[in-house]
Amino acid sequence: MTTPLIRPARPEDGPALAQLDRDTWSPLHAVQPKPQPPYDPFFDTDHRPRDYLVAEAEDGAPAGYIRLVPPTRLACNQHVRQIQGLAVAEWARGRGIARALLRAACAEAVRQGATRITLRVLGPNKPARTLYASEGFVVEGVLPGEFFLDGRYVDDVFMGRALS
Structure with a gap:
């Protein structure tokens, strides 16, 4: 597979990312209840476009995001x-997009001057934990x-994990 285009999110990505968020909701990774209408906007004062990287499909649609x-x-x-x-997105899984987003986030963290990166994941989410471990993340607690x-x-x- 070719490396997906990873770019900073733009304000106009909000509706598509909100739909992606709703479509991918699962108790395997979500601690919030399943979203129900009326839906909140994806971006707000605590969730700004500059906090997100988007994996863009060939047609320009968001295939994934990382915050x-x-x-x-x-x-x-x-x-x-x-x-x-x-x-x-379900249709984009198995193509290396999550790994590409994870690597892009690490690179962006370094660009921002960070020397360390962390995350939280639910214990039963073995696919995510396996991905993170393969990218050098270790369980710290x-x-x-x-x-x-x-x-x-x-x-x-x-x-x-440390960033070098």
């Missing part, structure tokens, strides 16, 4: 970036039973 932000507003924490969302989802307690797994 990359500082984990806190503290000056002493500004060397860290955190992935707070990754989604790939586990909050056992942190969430009660779909009738069971689910671990919150914290992963991270």
